[in-house]
Every structure is written in structure tokens, then in C-alpha cells.
Amino acid sequence: MSVEDLPIMNLPEKSWEYKIVQFDSDEHPYLRFGIKPGRYRDYHELIIERFALEIGVECTQIPGSSGLVVTLPSNSTYRLSGAGMYDINLSERTSL
Numbered sequence: 001m002s003v004e005d006l007p008i009m010n011l012p013e014k015s016w017e018y019k020i021v022q023f024d025s026d027e028h029p030y031l032r033f034g035i036k037p038g039r040y041r042d043y044h045e046l047i048i049e050r051f052a053l054e055i056g057v058e059c060t061q062i063p064g065s066s067g068l069v070v071t072l073p074s075n076s077t078y079r080l081s082g083a084g085m086y087d088i089n090l091s092e093r094t095s096l
Helices: 044-055
Strands: 016-024 029-033 058-063 067-071 079-089
Touching: 016 044, 029 044, 029 079, 044 067, 044 079
Parallel strands: none
Antiparallel strands: 016 029, 016 079, 058 067
16 A cells, blocks of 8 residues: 555544554654454554554564563654544544
8 A cells, every 4th residue: 555545544433442553654643443342352562563564564572661562663654653542432523
């Protein structure tokens, strides 16, 4: 997929609570939600790995407080800028 075709967001199809990871490039922020709703159904590192596949790079691992952490390579034009949880309500078009 070319960078021009890279969607800004992968909005879930169902209202629920999802894990989310935000990536930034020089041009745009990119939001990637987990594909499974619920606090323990998808993991941030899986979201990071799927985004790495989208942009055509291999993830690397760096030391974290509880072991190795998956991240984008340091030479990538995309940076991981945040991760957390979002409660999405599609009918009201809101998120918390």
C-alpha cells in the first residue's frame, strides 16, 4: 500500500471499548484501533505489528520495564506517539 493510500483511521464497526495506538508522520496522525472489542481482547503490540505491515516495515523490540517491547524501527518515517483505550459510540459519534 502506498503512503497516499494509507487511511488515517481504521474506525471499528461496533460501538465498544477498544485499544488504540496513535502514530505520527511528518504529514498526518494515524489512529489504529484494535480489531476486537474489550479491554483484554486485543493488544497494543498487535496493533503496532499490523500497522508495520501496512507501511511495509518490520517491527523491532526494545527493552521496557517488564521485558521487550514491540515498536517501529528507528529509521521509520512513522513514530508511535501514544497508546490507550477509547470507548467508541458510533451512533452518537463520540469517543471517550
